[in-house]
Amino acid sequence: MDTTTRRYVYAFAEGDKDQRDLLGGKGAGLAEMTNLGLPVPPGFTITTDACRRYLATGDDPPGLREEIDEHLARLEADRGRRLGDPEDPLLVSVRSGAKFSMPGMMDTVLDIGLNDEAVIGLAASGGERFAWDSYRRLIQMFGATVLGIESEAFTSALDDAKRRSGARRDIDLDAAALRGLVDDYKRIVKAATGADFPQDPREQLDMTVRAVFDSWNTDRARVYRRSERIPEDLGTAVNVMAMVYGNLGPDSGTGVAFTRDPATGAPGVYGDYLANAQGEDVVAGVRSPVPLAQLEHLDPAAYAELTRIMALLESHYQDLCDIEFTIEHGRLWMLQTRIGKRTAAAAFRIALQLVDEGRISVEEALGRVSGEQLAKLMFSQFDSEAKAEPIASGVPASPGAAVGAAVFDAATAELHEGPTILVRRETSPDDLPGIIAAAGVLTSRGGKTSHAAVVARGMGKTCVVGADDLQIDYDRKQFTTPGGALVREGDILSIDGATGAVFAGAIPVVPPPVVEYFEGRLTPEQRDADPVVQAVARMMVYADERRRMGVHANADTPEDASRARRFGAGGIGLCRTEHMFLGERRRLIERLVTAETEDERSSALAELLPLQLGDFTGLLAAMDGLPVTIRLLDPPLHEFLPNLTELSVKVALAEARGEPDEADVRLLAAVRRLHEQNPMLGLRGVRLGLAVPGLVEVQVRAIALAATDRIRAGGDPRPEIMVPLVGGVEEFDLMHAGIRRVLDEVAEETGIAVEAAIGTMIELPRAALTAGRIAESAAFFSFGTNDLTQTTWGFSRDDVEGSFFPVYFAKGVFADSPFESLDEEGVGRLVELAVAEGRAANRDLAIGVCGEHGGDPSSVRFFDRIGLDYVSCSPFRVPIARLEAGRAAVAAQQEATDTR
Numbered sequence: 001m002d003t004t005t006r007r008y009v010y011a012f013a014e015g016d017k018d019q020r021d022l023l024g025g026k027g028a029g030l031a032e033m034t035n036l037g038l039p040v041p042p043g044f045t046i047t048t049d050a051c052r053r054y055l056a057t058g059d060d061p062p063g064l065r066e067e068i069d070e071h072l073a074r075l076e077a078d079r080g081r082r083l084g085d086p087e088d089p090l091l092v093s094v095r096s097g098a099k100f101s102m103p104g105m106m107d108t109v110l111d112i113g114l115n116d117e118a119v120i121g122l123a124a125s126g127g128e129r130f131a132w133d134s135y136r137r138l139i140q141m142f143g144a145t146v147l148g149i150e151s152e153a154f155t156s157a158l159d160d161a162k163r164r165s166g167a168r169r170d171i172d173l174d175a176a177a178l179r180g181l182v183d184d185y186k187r188i189v190k191a192a193t194g195a196d197f198p199q200d201p202r203e204q205l206d207m208t209v210r211a212v213f214d215s216w217n218t219d220r221a222r223v224y225r226r227s228e229r230i231p232e233d234l235g236t237a238v239n240v241m242a243m244v245y246g247n248l249g250p251d252s253g254t255g256v257a258f259t260r261d262p263a264t265g266a267p268g269v270y271g272d273y274l275a276n277a278q279g280e281d282v283v284a285g286v287r288s289p290v291p292l293a294q295l296e297h298l299d300p301a302a303y304a305e306l307t308r309i310m311a312l313l314e315s316h317y318q319d320l321c322d323i324e325f326t327i328e329h330g331r332l333w334m335l336q337t338r339i340g341k342r343t344a345a346a347a348f349r350i351a352l353q354l355v356d357e358g359r360i361s362v363e364e365a366l367g368r369v370s371g372e373q374l375a376k377l378m379f380s381q382f383d384s385e386a387k388a389e390p391i392a393s394g395v396p397a398s399p400g401a402a403v404g405a406a407v408f409d410a411a412t413a414e415l416h417e418g419p420t421i422l423v424r425r426e427t428s429p430d431d432l433p434g435i436i437a438a439a440g441v442l443t444s445r446g447g448k449t450s451h452a453a454v455v456a457r458g459m460g461k462t463c464v465v466g467a468d469d470l471q472i473d474y475d476r477k478q479f480t481t482p483g484g485a486l487v488r489e490g491d492i493l494s495i496d497g498a499t500g501a502v503f504a505g506a507i508p509v510v511p512p513p514v515v516e517y518f519e520g521r522l523t524p525e526q527r528d529a530d531p532v533v534q535a536v537a538r539m540m541v542y543a544d545e546r547r548r549m550g551v552h553a554n555a556d557t558p559e560d561a562s563r564a565r566r567f568g569a570g571g572i573g574l575c576r577t578e579h580m581f582l583g584e585r586r587r588l589i590e591r592l593v594t595a596e597t598e599d600e601r602s603s604a605l606a607e608l609l610p611l612q613l614g615d616f617t618g619l620l621a622a623m624d625g626l627p628v629t630i631r632l633l634d635p636p637l638h639e640f641l642p643n644l645t646e647l648s649v650k651v652a653l654a655e656a657r658g659e660p661d662e663a664d665v666r667l668l669a670a671v672r673r674l675h676e677q678n679p680m681l682g683l684r685g686v687r688l689g690l691a692v693p694g695l696v697e698v699q700v701r702a703i704a705l706a707a708t709d710r711i712r713a714g715g716d717p718r719p720e721i722m723v724p725l726v727g728g729v730e731e732f733d734l735m736h737a738g739i740r741r742v743l744d745e746v747a748e749e750t751g752i753a754v755e756a757a758i759g760t761m762i763e764l765p766r767a768a769l770t771a772g773r774i775a776e777s778a779a780f781f782s783f784g785t786n787d788l789t790q791t792t793w794g795f796s797r798d799d800v801e802g803s804f805f806p807v808y809f810a811k812g813v814f815a816d817s818p819f820e821s822l823d824e825e826g827v828g829r830l831v832e833l834a835v836a837e838g839r840a841a842n843r844d845l846a847i848g849v850c851g852e853h854g855g856d857p858s859s860v861r862f863f864d865r866i867g868l869d870y871v872s873c874s875p876f877r878v879p880i881a882r883l884e885a886g887r888a889a890v891a892a893q894q895e896a897t898d899t900r
Contacts, residue, residue, distance in 0.1 A: 008050040009067040011074065012043055017317075022047050024237030026097025029337040036316065038309055038334050042078045043092070043241030044071040048099065051213045051235035060210075068205075071240075079242050084201030086117035088125055091134070091243040094208045096215060098236040101338055103454040105224045105432070107145045107215040109208045110278055111138035111243060115199040119182075130248050132178035137247075137278060139185040139197055142204065146211040149192045151428070157184045171276050205240070212238045220432045226815055227436055227459065229858075244333040246326040247278050251299070254279045257292055257306065257323045259314040262342040262457060263399060265349025265531070269293065269307055271323075272447035279324060279335065288466045289447045302332045313337050318359045319368070320350050343399055343457050344373035348535035362542050363890045369539060370887070371857030371880040376400075377536065378518075378876065380509035382496055388503050391485040394442070394467030396500040397453035402440025402462035403494045403506045406487050408477045410434025421493040423479060425472050427452040435461060440495045442502060444470040444479075462497035470502075518567045518879055540879065543886025544568070549863065550870035551881045552627070554850060556580065558618035561628075564875035568882050571627035571718075572619070573782060573872020574850035577699060578635045580615050589633075589640040593692055594670035605694045612702035613709075620710050620717040627718045629782065629850070629872075631761065632699055632735075634724040636684040641671050680796065685725025686735055700739050704746035707754040720757045722782060727766045729773040736777055761850070762834050763787035771834035775841040782872070783831055785851030785859075789818050792827050819852075822859040832866045839867075848872055857884045864888035 015023045015031030023031060027045035034040045046068070053061040076082050081090035091113040096102075111134045114122065123131035140158075143149040158170065158181065165177045173181070189197045198204055215221060216236045225232060246254035257271035271292035274281055296303040306325060309332075313321045322340030326333045342350065351365040360368075382401040404419035413420045413434035422438040424431060426445040435441055435455055440462035443452045447466055456463035472479045477489035485504060487493060494507040516522050517533045527533050552573030553564030561572060581589050588608050595601040620628055651668050654660050674683070689696040703719050710717040723735045739758050747753040762768055763784030771781070790797055797819055808814045822828055831849075838845050848870040853859040855877030863871055864885060871881050 006049070006061070006063070007067070008047050008061060008064045009071050010045050010047065011071060012040060012045065015045065020099045021234075022049065022237070024048055024097035024099055024239075025101055025338050026095060026336055027237045027239050030239060030241070032316075033313075033334050033337055036312070038312075039332055040334050041242040041244050042075055043239060044068075044075065045097070046209060046238040046240070048235040048237045051216060051237065052233070054210070054213045055216065055235065065206075068209075068240075072205075075240075075242060083113045083205070084115060084118050085121060087121045089113050089118040089121050089201075091118075091122075092205065093239075093241050093243055094205065094212060095239045095241070096212045096236045097239050098216070098230075099234050100228070100230050101341065102221060102224055102228075102230070103341070103451065105215075105218075105221045107208075107212050108280065109138070109141045109145050109211075110280065111135070112142075112204045112208055113201040114138050115201065117199075118201070126245065126248060128175035129178060130245065132175050132182060133173075133247055134245070134278075136178055136181045136185055137280075138204075139182060139189065141280070142197070142208065143185065143189050143192070145215075146207050147189065147193055149188065153188050153192070154185060157181065157188060160184075209238050209240075212236065220430060222812070223432050223436065224455075226809065226812075229815060232812065241335070244326045244328045244331075244335075245278070246274075246328065247276055248329055250275055251330050252326075252328050253277055253298075254281065254326045255289065255292060255295070255324075257310055257325065258340050259310045259321045259323075260346070260350055260353075262320065262322070262340050262346055263396065265342065265346035265353070265535075267353065269310065272450075273298070279326065288445055288468055291447075299327060299330060302327050302330060305332050309334065315359075318354065318364075320346070341454060341457050344376040345399060345532045347373050348377070348539060349531055352535040352538055363546075363894070366539065366542055366546070366883075366887050366890050369883070371860065371884040374514075374536065374880050374883055375877075377512060377514040377532065378879070379512065381498070381512045382494065383508040383510045386508050388494075388505070388507055390501040391483060391487075391504050392467045392469045392481050392502040394444075394464040394500045394502065395447055395453075396497055397447075397450075397465045398441075398456040398461060398463035399498040400440065400462030401494070401496060401507070401509050402438075403492065403509070404439040405490050406479075406493045407434070407438070408472070408474055408489055410437075412489070413437040421495055423470075423472060423487075423493075424452070426450060427455070435459065440464075440497065442467060442470075442493070442495050444468055444472055462495060464495045464497060464500050464502060467500070467502055515876075519563070520566050540568070540882060543883045545886075546889045547882065547885035548889045548892075549860075549868060549885040550848075551878055551885060552629075552848065552850075552870050552872035553875045553878050554852075554854075554872055555619075555875060558622040560875055561619055561622035564878055565623060565626070567875055567878040569626075569875065569878045570870070571629070572623055573629050573848050573854070573870060574722075575619060575628060575630045577612070577615075577631060577633050580612070581633075581640070590642070590667075592695060593640065593674065593688075594667060596666075596670075601694055605698045609698050609702055612699060613705050616703050616706035616719070617709055620706055620719060621715065623718075624710070625716040625718070627720055629720040629722050629759075629780075630699075630703055631722040631724050632689055632696055634685050634688075636680055636682055641674065642667065644671050644675055647671055680790070686723050686727075686731045687725065689723070689735055689738075690731065696735065696738055697742050700742040701746060703756065704743050704754045705750075707756070708746065708750045708752045711752055711754075717754075719754065720759065720780065722780075723758070723760045724784070725763060725787070726760045726774065727764050728770060729777060732760050732774055733777055757846075759846070761787075762831075764791055765830055768830035768834040772837035772841040775838035775845050778842070778845065780846040780848070781834065781838055782847075783834070783849040783851065783868075785822060785827065785831070785849055785853040786819065788830065788851070789823065789827050792830060793818060793823070821856050822853045822862055824862055828862060828866075831863075835866055835868065846870075852877075855881050860884040861888045861891070864892065 012030045012034040017028050017032040020028045023045045083090045091111050093110045095108045114135045119131050119135045140154040144151045161181045167173050246252045253275040254277050255273035261270045272289035273295045274289040320340040322338050324336040347369050351368045354360045355365045404421045407413045407420045410431045410433050413422045414437045419439035421440045422434045423442045441452050441456050443465045453465050469481050470479045492506050494503040513530050513533045550570045552571040553569035554574040555561040555564050555572050556576050556579040591604040647668050651664050707717040707719050726732045757779035759778045759780030761784040762781050847868050850872040854871035855873030
């Protein structure tokens with residue numbers, strides 16, 4: 001082989017755990033276990049580089065076949081068998097393995113190398129039933145994975161074979177039945193493809209490797225990557241390993257183990273074991289396994305060695321490990337290890353356990369939890385006081401309380417309006433869109449390591465598996481239970497992922513303990529009695545001690561402000577005054593902007609002042625001693641005016657009856673005069689303040705008087721006044737002068753000077769591009785990233801999210817909505833430019849963000865990186881922002897250390 005060509009294949013012993021980019025997570029784990037001297041079947045890894053080149057060209061990279069030949073020859077020499085040898089064949093497995101775990105999303109084929117001759121040789125060494133069972137598995141997996149035949153065709157044939165034999169389970173089929181099943185499978189392949197099942201073992205191998213490469217771009221893999229924010233261009237490695245057999249009889253089996261409970265984080269040995277089975281049986285959930293602890297009684301020696309290896313791997317990786325293993329006639333083989341997926345609750349508990357055990361630092365612990373996980377812990381749970389008897393129970397696989405309509409296939413879950421519970425016998429990768437769409441997942445088969453459990457846990461979905469009392473009928477779209485319960489599609493179900501209980505109907509939900517902790521409703525004893533709450537509480541302390549950025553809240557009422565303060569907000573970063581004019585109050589703004597005389601305007605302003613005074617007094621009292629940033633009236637006029645069409649019809653009908661209403665006629669004339677084709681880009685924000693006399697003055701006067709009243713009452717009000725939708729410094733300077741004048745007037749009238757910083761929202765591209773000039777006049781900037789995203793992209797949020805955004809997600813234009821996670825390349829560059837130029841012009845300039853991006857974890861990390869002083873978000877997202885701000889500070893410190 002030409003040694004100058006790129007290297008695409010590595011033996012397990014040649015890699016290590018730091019080569020995940022090249023070898024994928026599975027390949028790197030196999031390499032690391034091999035180097036640790038653990039019992040790993042020999043094999044080799046085809047790199048992600050080979051996959052990327054194959055996907056780019058549609059053909060094998062030059063030299064790949066020769067490298068596979070070389071490594072295959074070494075593998076044959078090591079095992080003393082040849083691939084496809086009719087006397088004593090070597091069989092291999094081919095498994096995908098991307099850098100980031102994508103459970104069940106890509107392809108695996110076992111028992112490659114079997115054909116009509118080799119199966120006879122395998123029978124001679126392992127027994128007839130074992131050999132024919134392995135052969136039918138190969139044809140089934142190869143047919144579905146490589147040849148693209150619908151899995152249901154093979155499943156139906158297997159069900160028919162069991163009916164003919166009177167067998168309840170696949171393991172009850174004897175050798176003769178399995179031989180007949182192989183013939184049935186071959187006919188399925190012939191009918192579907194027009195060709196016989198390939199008998200050349202090397203052809204089987206090559207076709208499977210290409211199929212695994214291709215599986216990187218399947219719809220289900222793309223959907224999963226978008227959901228988990230995994231880059232599209234990584235590709236997958238392919239692991240070729242000598243087969244070891246868990247289907248050799250009762251002294252053989254396969255299983256998945258976790259070094260701690262991935263659902264709760266509790267210490268101990270957790271997992272599933274399935275005797276007389278191959279690995280895919282556990283993941284697919286075709287039979288419900290037994291808890292791993294039972295292996296201690298079934299095979300004490302193998303169990304003892306397994307627990308020793310588990311302890312070694314957790315110590316080596318300093319984290320929860322997810323391990324796949326096979327026992328072959330009592331001999332233990334390790335097939336995979338990786339950092340295990342875990343629920344949000346488990347993530348917090350495990351991180352703190354490892355700190356307390358002295359294995360990792362506090363900074364490392366912060367890196368192992370996330371704001372997304374904390375958000376999941378703040379979801380509701382079932383009310384323990386609700387009196388309801390479960391209709392079934394299963395294995396609690398992923399905590400949470402899910403209520404929704406029962407649906408029996410992924411497509412219905414995607415299309416159904418409202419929350420759903422996806423009900424399946426077991427899930428497959430094809431069910432992924434339905435899992436994403438559903439509120440929860442319920443299966444009648446499988447354990448904590450089944451496909452449904454692993455995927456649901458990773459996504460934070462409530463999941464109950466192995467509810468084997470359910471008799472699911474896909475044709476009728478219903479299930480029944482031995483107790484007589486009947487649940488049809490559309491009926492409401494409630495599932496408890498913490499207990500495994502399944503209820504008919506809707507069970508009331510209540511706030512979870514984590515929210516009660518943040519609300520201050522738990523006693524110290526209650527907090528310490530709940531290990532998850534205790535872990536969250538400690539982690540929040542660690543994050544607050546390390547974060548650089550402040551975290552404020554968006555709040556418009558004293559109630560919201562009080563909640564935000566309990567949740568740890570350091571102030572109010574955005575009070576939207578337009579929210580104070582909902583309902584009947586809306587008429588005051590209508591009267592003000594449609595006024596035709598000074599008397600009409602003065603009357604409206606006189607009614608407006610005491611209402612605003614009360615609003616601001618309550619808000620400043622709730623946040624006493626903390627900054628309260630109040631945005632002057634911002635929304636487009638159409639939000640305060642009657643609908644033009646409806647009002648026109650009303651006036652026309654009245655005139656037709658000969659009963660015209662002069663007030664309505666005058667109002668219609670004003671609405672027509674003020675009507676705008678695109679109100680979001682019309683008379684709003686600073687423009688409204690400059691165009692409507694008295695509006696800004698009355699709001700500023702109310703702010704100043706409210707602060708004065710608080711000072712007289714012994715309070716410490718800290719109001720800040722924010723001018724919205726500024727596009728240029730000229731607008732801001734005019735508003736600044738008017739605001740300053742009113743503040744001075746109130747100080748002269750009351751004898752109390754109110755200190756109020758005057759700043760602006762940066763929510764237009766022009767404001768960001770001229771930030772240096774605006775900063776010379778402004779005391780602070782607050783980025784309104786919702787409007788800045790709309791005006792930068794040219795999107796109307798109200799329209800696009802329900803129209804073409806789904807198409808953009810499907811086509812990969814967006815991985816996330818730019819309204820949920822900040823578009824760092826476009827909008828983010830404007831923010832970064834405005835920060836740099838603003839600070840250059842005014843070194844005392846305070847800078848924050850008050851769009852909902854302020855509570856998005858990935859956006860918070862970006863804002864910390866570019867040096868913002870604070871983020872502001874809705875009250876319930878304040879803890880999430882606090883945690884992410886602490887994590888961002890730790891990451892920045894680590895990066896600075898690494899670059900020294």
